[in-house]
Amino acid sequence: MQQPKPLNISIDKTTPVVCVDCSNPTFMEALMLRKVSKFITGQSQDALTPISVFLCTECGAVNKELLPPELLNQLTKEEDGE
């Protein structure tokens, strides 16, 4: 799992991350699951791979700023397709 590591940097060198939807500054961790086709893994069944994301504790929105870039690209494509 990818966890941001606390850095040994004074707080005045940081900037806050807030929810893009409601500006709430607190988040909780959640898992987004991606399915991997059995044809890719070579297994007998499709597999799931978890990706940890951060949800706003107020409105539940996933902060896209915090997503891995590859996943963000993928989600953007899926949204365009609908």
Ligand SMILES: [Zn+2]
């Ligand atoms: Zn929010």
